[in-house]
Amino acid sequence: MTRRRVEHLPSRPTWRCSACGIAWPCSPAKLRLLGEYRNDxxxxxxxxxxxxxxxxxxxxxxxxxxxxxxxxxxxYWARAR
Structure with a gap:
């Protein structure tokens, strides 16, 4: 059985996560973004x-x-530390 990957993307116009329903960017979205942009x-x-x-x-x-x-x-969460 293959698990479907859940994308934590913003749901416009509410800007809540389409996967977990909390304010976007949620923690999984932040982790994904930090990984994608780790070099920039x-x-x-x-x-x-x-x-x-x-x-x-x-x-x-x-x-x-x-x-x-x-x-x-x-x-602010994404600033360099």
Whole structure:
């Protein structure tokens, strides 16, 4: 029996994980992104900043208010330590 791989991707316009339902990027998504961009942290941060902007637009349009923690949620976790 083969297990189906579950992709932890953002579900637009809610920006919740399509696999586990929590705010995206969830922990599995963060691990995958860190692995994919392990040799180019700058590219990862640019990608996440682009997604943060898209998420902000969607969340305001569909929810009416902008969450205060978007930078923490999308960018700060990925900074070089």
């Amino acid at each position: 942290r700058t590219a990862l941060l640019i990608y996440l900043a682009t997604l943060k902007t898209e998420a902000a637009e969607h969340l305001v349009e569909f929810g009416g208010t902008l969450p205060n923690n978007l930078a923490d949620r999308f960018i």
